[in-house]
Amino acid sequence: MTRRRRIHNIQYAVEYALLRIALFAARLAPRPPTLWLATQIGNCLHFCGLRRRVAEQNLAFVGGWSETEQAAILSRLYRAMGRYGIDVVRSLFQMPPMTMDEIVDDTTTPAAERGTLLVIAHFGNWEV
Numbered sequence: 001m002t003r004r005r006r007i008h009n010i011q012y013a014v015e016y017a018l019l020r021i022a023l024f025a026a027r028l029a030p031r032p033p034t035l036w037l038a039t040q041i042g043n044c045l046h047f048c049g050l051r052r053r054v055a056e057q058n059l060a061f062v063g064g065w066s067e068t069e070q071a072a073i074l075s076r077l078y079r080a081m082g083r084y085g086i087d088v089v090r091s092l093f094q095m096p097p098m099t100m101d102e103i104v105d106d107t108t109t110p111a112a113e114r115g116t117l118l119v120i121a122h123f124g125n126w127e128v
Contacts, residue, residue: 011048018044026089034090035083042082046075 018041025037046052055077059070 011050014048015045015050022086023089026086027093031090034086038082038086039079040082041086042079043075045082046078 022038022041025034029037052074055074056070059065059073065073
């Protein structure tokens, strides 16, 4: 096994371990400490260099920032993605308080004959 392959295997093992810790914590802990843990996971992923080269290239392509500003943006991005990821994981275990059928009942809604405009929440890139 080449040195590069061993490094990738270690990196994948660390990523998997961090994911398992996040899943375990997401089920048990309230949101504030979970967000703190997610921020630390984001810091670890930034430190490990997970997809960092691609993110750096994308920031450089957009331009407009010095290298110091790009490094700060990238660091904040990893922390934000950690928090975003943990919220997605938490949503898998916590069902919304109501279903769409409970919110909109076409048989009793006065606007059923005219149509209805339904505004729903957005969770990042996901519809709630």
